[in-house]
Every structure is written in C-alpha cells, then in structure tokens.
Amino acid sequence: MKRTFGKILVGTAVVCLLSVAQLRGQQPKPLMSDEAFKNVQALKGIPVNQFLATMGFISASLGETCTDCHVGESGGSWARYADDTPRKRTARRMIAMVAEINRMYFGGLREVTCYSCHRGGERPRVTPSLADLYGPPHPDEPDRILKEGPTKPSADEILNRFIEALGGRERLGTVTSLAAKGAYKGFSDLDTSALELFARAPAERTTIVHTPNGDVTTVYNGQAGWTAAPATDSPVPVLAMTAGDLDGARLDAELLFPAGIKQALKQWRVGYPTTLDDRDVQVVQGTSDGKYPVNLYFDSKSGLLVRVVRYTDSPIGLSPTEIDYTDYRDVSGIKIPFRWTVTWLDGRATTELTSVALNRPIDTAKFRPPPDPPNSEKK
Numbered sequence: 404m405k406r407t408f409g410k411i412l413v414g415t416a417v418v419c420l421l422s423v424a425q426l427r428g429q430q431p432k433p434l435m436s437d438e439a440f441k442n443v444q445a446l447k448g449i450p451v452n453q454f455l456a457t458m459g460f461i462s463a464s465l466g467e468t469c470t471d472c473h474v475g476e477s478g479g480s481w482a483r484y485a486d487d488t489p490r491k492r493t494a495r496r497m498i499a500m501v502a503e504i505n506r507m508y509f510g511g512l513r514e515v516t517c518y519s520c521h522r523g524g525e526r527p528r529v530t531p532s533l534a535d536l537y538g539p540p541h542p543d544e545p546d547r548i549l550k551e552g553p554t555k556p557s558a559d560e561i562l563n564r565f566i567e568a569l570g571g572r573e574r575l576g577t578v579t580s581l582a583a584k585g586a587y588k589g590f591s592d593l594d595t596s597a598l599e600l601f602a603r604a605p606a607e608r609t610t611i612v613h614t615p616n617g618d619v620t621t622v623y624n625g626q627a628g629w630t631a632a633p634a635t636d637s638p639v640p641v642l643a644m645t646a647g648d649l650d651g652a653r654l655d656a657e658l659l660f661p662a663g664i665k666q667a668l669k670q671w672r673v674g675y676p677t678t679l680d681d682r683d684v685q686v687v688q689g690t691s692d693g694k695y696p697v698n699l700y701f702d703s704k705s706g707l708l709v710r711v712v713r714y715t716d717s718p719i720g721l722s723p724t725e726i727d728y729t730d731y732r733d734v735s736g737i738k739i740p741f742r743w744t745v746t747w748l749d750g751r752a753t754t755e756l757t758s759v760a761l762n763r764p765i766d767t768a769k770f771r772p773p774p775d776p777p778n779s780e781k782k
C-alpha cells in the first residue's frame with residue numbers, strides 16, 4: 404500500500420500498554436476497533452487487523468475503492484475515515500441487515516455475506532446473466548474443506564514428490580536459517596523497495612521493507628506476530644496479528660523450511676487436478692484450524708509448489724490470500740522460489756529475491772516485536 408494518508412491518533416494509554424507487553428516479548432491484547440477508531444458503531448470489539456480486513460472485504464464485495472464510501476479526504480488522512488457519508492450509512496445498515504439474516508435464517512452462522520448479493524457490484528443484479536450462464540466457467544477456489552477427491556496419487560505422495568523436487572528431505576533438513584535480500588513492489592507502488600528477509604526453522608520469519616515512507620516490518624516469532632508500518636500505510640503503528648493471520652504467518656514461515664511441510668497442516672486431502680495458466684496442477688488441501696482450508700497447487704510436471712490459497716475469517720466474511728511462487732533457483736543444492744506474488748482483497752505485492760544465504764546465525768532480536776516506527780503518531 405502506498406498512499407499519502409495522514410495519521411490517526413492513538414490514545415496514550417493504549418500505546419503504553421502495547422509497549423509494556425512488547426518489552427516482555429508477549430503478544431499484547433490486540434487493539435480493538437472501537438479503541439483505535441472514532442466512529443465505530445457496527446463493528447465494535449474486533450481487533451483492528453480484522454476491522455481493516457473487513458473494509459477490504461466490503462470493498463471487494465462491492466467492487467469499490469475506499470473513497471467510494473468514505474469522503475475523498477480520507478485518502479490523505481486516516482482521521483477522515485470517521486466522517487459519515489450516505490453510502491457509508493447504507494453500508495452500516497447493510498452490516499446490520501446481514502447479521503440479522505444470518506441470525507434469523509441460518510442459526511447465527513455467517514452464511515450470507517455482502518458478496519452473496521453484490522458479487523463485485525454496487526447494486527446486486529436482479530436477473531441471472533445469460534453471458535455467465537453460457538460463457539466459460541470461472542475457476543473457483545474451494546473455500547470449504549473438501550469432502551471427496553481422487554485417491555491416487557495421495558496427498559502424501561504429492562508432498563513427497565515436492566520434497567524430492569526441492570532437493571530431498573535429508574538436504575532440506577540441514578537448513579536451519581535463511582537470510583535473503585531482494586525487492587518488494589506493491590500493486591500501486593511506482594518503485595520497488597529494498598527488502599530483507601530473515602527466517603529460522605521451524606517457524607520464525609521477519610521481513611523488513613524499506614519503503615520511501617519508512618520501514619514496514621512484519622515479524623512472526625513462532626507464536627505471535629506483528630506488523631509495524633509508518634502512518635502513511637497503517638492507522639496504528641504496530642498491528643498485532645490475530646487468529647487466521649497468525650495461522651497464515653506461521654505457514655509462510657514453515658514453507659521456508661519445507662522438510663516439515665507435512666506437519667505444517669493437518670487433515671490433508673487431495674482435490675481434483677486442474678490448470679493454472681495452462682499448466683496442469685495437482686491440488687492438495689490441508690487446514691490449520693480445522694475450519695477453513697489451505698489449498699496448495701503443485702505443478703504436475705516439476706512437482707514444485709506454485710500456489711497457496713488460504714483464508715482468514717472476520718465477522719462479515721472469509722477473505723482469501725493467494726501466494727504464487729515462481730523462479731525456483733538452486734541454493735547450495737536445494738531449490739528456493741526467488742519470486743512470489745501475494746494477492747489479497749485490497750492489495751497485491753511481489754517480492755523478488757536477489758540473494759539468499761543459508762545457515763548463517765541470525766540474531767534473536769530480529770524476531771522480537773517491532774518497536775513503533777519513528778514517524779508514527781504518538782500523543
């Protein structure tokens with residue numbers, strides 16, 4: 404994300420609490436939507452990261468950008484997101500309506516979402532589309548845990564083949580740390596930013612992106628995770644990960660040490676083979692939480708992992724994150740993807756590595772919670 408946002412004021416008390424917990428290296432209680440923002444009525448009491456994911460979900464469901472609903476000035480100031488507009492009021496009523504539909508008709512399960520009706524448009528369509536009906540089918544991601552699929556090859560066989568394709572279990576097992584340098588480019592960024600990546604087996608991973616506005620640091624230490632970003636990029640200086648974000652961050656870290664991939668997820672299943680960009684792929688599904696799937700796509704020819712799709716839950720919808728891996732290169736006899744693109748509902752970014760060093764000692768400090776960025780607003 405690269406925008407010129409202003410900043411949003413975060414109460415002193417909240418900032419202090421966060422810092423004390425950080426000094427102890429623990430996951431602080433996540434900052435809640437109604438603590439961080441000024442005019443939250445419908446989505447109170449949810450962590451800020453989930454609240455922002457909800458905004459991404461709403462935007463994607465309606466095919467709108469943030470300022471279609473919020474005043475134009477909010478593009479330059481987080482505080483102005485608090486202003487109400489007629490559209491925003493309608494959206495708030497819709498949040499209440501959807502909660503009511505789910506409560507009344509679906510036993511409180513989140514079956515109906517904004518996307519159920521809106522399908523990427525401002526106004527839901529009333530008439531089935533003949534073009535859709537007779538046009539080519541959309542490839543859809545399975546966002547439910549598969550009930551059935553082919554029995555051959557088994558998930559175990561596909562995963563073994565992947566491990567072999569990377570260099571074999573034994574060689575992969577000798578990798579205990581990874582330090583890399585590269586470049587990061589967000590969807591709307593004009594320029595790339597320098598990136599550093601540090602990881603230790605089995606599941607610690609830190610990235611630092613040196614953006615023109617300041618560093619964006621994302622840390623997952625095996626249990627807890629945080630993103631620290633300058634005020635231009637985030638309404639709060641340090642955003643704690645919760646639930647699905649944590650599962651996702653853990654998986655991203657574990658996939659850097661794929662000798663243990665089978666332990667990274669549970670309830671492995673195989674889906675029907677399909678194609679991605681005209682390439683035949685095998686689909687394997689696992690889950691972190693037993694509720695939502697993680698879909699892994701392996702190139703049928705090379706056996707290499709080409710895509711991961713995972714989901715994070717929020718009160719109003721399930722949000723997908725897709726990671727596409729390419730450019731596998733040999734580093735000390737094992738294959739490592741040098742390029743990957745992460746796509747989520749309100750952003751997309753590509754990382755390209757330029758150098759990778761294995762098994763160099765990495766300072767534990769790299770996996771500590773990030774301090775507030777220097778240019779963050781503190782009052």
Ligand code: HEC
Binds near residue numbers: 439
């Ligand atoms: C379709 C309308 C809609 C779109 C599009 C939308 N929002 Fe919102 N936004 C809302 C509503 C409604 C609220 C108030 C929620 C509540 O009352 O709990 C809100 C509240 C907010 C707030 C809290 C402001 C405060 O201080 O109270 C922020 C920050 C925010 N949105 C950011 C975003 C961002 C960033 C995007 C783009 C990714 C976005 N919104 C897209 C409808 C929208």
Ligand code: HEC
Binds near residue numbers: 490515
């Ligand atoms: C049950 C179907 C349904 C669901 C679910 C639904 N909407 Fe709507 N929404 C509608 C309809 C129908 C309209 C158009 C009403 C009209 O034209 O007067 C609409 C209109 C809107 C508008 C006004 C668009 C404009 O033209 O200015 C907004 C904003 C909106 N919805 C937001 C949401 C959000 C946010 C959610 C999820 C929390 C949601 N809707 C879920 C049916 C739905």
